[in-house]
Amino acid sequence: MSSNAAPLTPRRTALDALHRVLGATMTDFAGWDMPLRYGSERDEHIAVRTKAGLFDLSHMGEITVTGPQAGRLLDHALVGNLSSVGVGRARYTMICRADGGILDDLIVYRLGESEYMVVANASNAQVVLDALTERAAGFDAAVRDDRDAYALLAIQGPESPGILKSLTDAGLEGLKYYAGLPGTVAGVPALIARTGYTGEDGFELFVSPADAEKLWQALTEAGSSAGLVPCGLSCRDTLRLEAGMPLYGHELSTSLTPFDAGLGRVVKFEKEGDFVGREALAEAASRAQENPPRVLVGLIAEGRRVPRAGYPVVAGGEVVGEVTSGAPSPTLGKPIAMAYVDAEHAAPGTPGVGVDIRGSHEPYEVVALPFYKRRK
Amino acid sequence: MSNPQQLRYSKEHEWLSAAEDGVATVGITEFAANALGDVVYAQLPEVGTTVTEGETCGELESTKSVSDLYSPVSGEITEINQDVVDDPALVNTAPFEGGWLFKVRIAQEPKDLLSADEYTEFSGS
Numbered sequence: 001m002s003s004n005a006a007p008l009t010p011r012r013t014a015l016d017a018l019h020r021v022l023g024a025t026m027t028d029f030a031g032w033d034m035p036l037r038y039g040s041e042r043d044e045h046i047a048v049r050t051k052a053g054l055f056d057l058s059h060m061g062e063i064t065v066t067g068p069q070a071g072r073l074l075d076h077a078l079v080g081n082l083s084s085v086g087v088g089r090a091r092y093t094m095i096c097r098a099d100g101g102i103l104d105d106l107i108v109y110r111l112g113e114s115e116y117m118v119v120a121n122a123s124n125a126q127v128v129l130d131a132l133t134e135r136a137a138g139f140d141a142a143v144r145d146d147r148d149a150y151a152l153l154a155i156q157g158p159e160s161p162g163i164l165k166s167l168t169d170a171g172l173e174g175l176k177y178y179a180g181l182p183g184t185v186a187g188v189p190a191l192i193a194r195t196g197y198t199g200e201d202g203f204e205l206f207v208s209p210a211d212a213e214k215l216w217q218a219l220t221e222a223g224s225s226a227g228l229v230p231c232g233l234s235c236r237d238t239l240r241l242e243a244g245m246p247l248y249g250h251e252l253s254t255s256l257t258p259f260d261a262g263l264g265r266v267v268k269f270e271k272e273g274d275f276v277g278r279e280a281l282a283e284a285a286s287r288a289q290e291n292p293p294r295v296l297v298g299l300i301a302e303g304r305r306v307p308r309a310g311y312p313v314v315a316g317g318e319v320v321g322e323v324t325s326g327a328p329s330p331t332l333g334k335p336i337a338m339a340y341v342d343a344e345h346a347a348p349g350t351p352g353v354g355v356d357i358r359g360s361h362e363p364y365e366v367v368a369l370p371f372y373k374r375r376k
Numbered sequence: 377m378s379n380p381q382q383l384r385y386s387k388e389h390e391w392l393s394a395a396e397d398g399v400a401t402v403g404i405t406e407f408a409a410n411a412l413g414d415v416v417y418a419q420l421p422e423v424g425t426t427v428t429e430g431e432t433c434g435e436l437e438s439t440k441s442v443s444d445l446y447s448p449v450s451g452e453i454t455e456i457n458q459d460v461v462d463d464p465a466l467v468n469t470a471p472f473e474g475g476w477l478f479k480v481r482i483a484q485e486p487k488d489l490l491s492a493d494e495y496t497e498f499s500g501s
Contacts, residue, residue, distance in 0.1 A: 025410070040468070041439050042414045234413060234439055304417045306437045327439055328416040335416075358442075 061125025
């Protein structure tokens, strides 16, 4: 059994008892027992788009990297240029294998001159921890497993700044998207980050598990008049899908490089020093230019049947791609999907593209991602 | 949640009403509706077709998955619930009432159905 196999008994977050009191439908997710939804996932989705939603994301994996060469270690271990990130800012990046395959996508927060927090997907946290630990050899930096040190709550949606502001003196106005600052929320010490995975404005709050319930209750109370509701992972998935955000295991995998996923921009060849995967990624980049790989596109259904991950994309009776994520979109009122599609069928508006839904070819419109972009 | 006493239930979580003039109504249980999550699309059998007890006769799409619909009884479809076709969320809000799925002229008395109490125990609902 490998070290990253899901334990037989799912892990429970610090908010577990509260979820049960709230009547959540729970689901096993990457070895964690997590809220799937509390009531209607569609209502939860719409609350985040129009008001605010509160999520328990404590399954995410926090890894702290400290030391004089913390930045240089991350520049070597990840594809991004992390030493150039300012203190208090965050960066979306990836960790790849030597062959360029994506091990995980990450958000890295620079907490101090010589301190970073790497946030990995729950399903990959052990893999990322192991890789960082191995890649730290020779650097004056330490890699620390902080998965048990944090609970993570997210408040997302247009009302979230107002709700959070009522509970903190921290300067939220100066806190830009992809920035994080230490502060106090409802009397609880927290790292307040303006990040999220919903396509809305919002915040992620990293706190001690011992404080998680107090913070959840305070946010619930402060947000009730603004329409804040507890939200599960089901609506998080439809929210990120509408926002065109990739999900590891769906749009990203070890068999794809960032260039195959249309995310080559996260690879910073210009940074100093060598990094894991550089050679393979340079080849992948030139290959992608000469011979465009399948393109990640959006598909919007003309009918009502919902495409699911793994369904073939078809054109003229031939398979030209594969659906990676699909769901009924509450915002569009139609089924939508992300799919990798052969370059010649990937342009928005390409006629004759469909999805093979359990044997019947249903017509779909090819669109550019994202499906949804919030008004700023 | 409680499963109405006057209905009979299949292990695939459909319910069947008592027949009136040989025609009975079919839907899915509240337990099943809750497990599915928001139903967004119902593909129901066509009026005039025949369905067979224990065999698939349509599908229900929810946010997370698609589930086959099994007929709890054999017979001919006499009516489908157009309200559910137009607004599939009715399956979630009123699974035993306005969210019924189709009516069937019973050709043969079903063999494997449960009483309300048996179904409650079976589903743990």
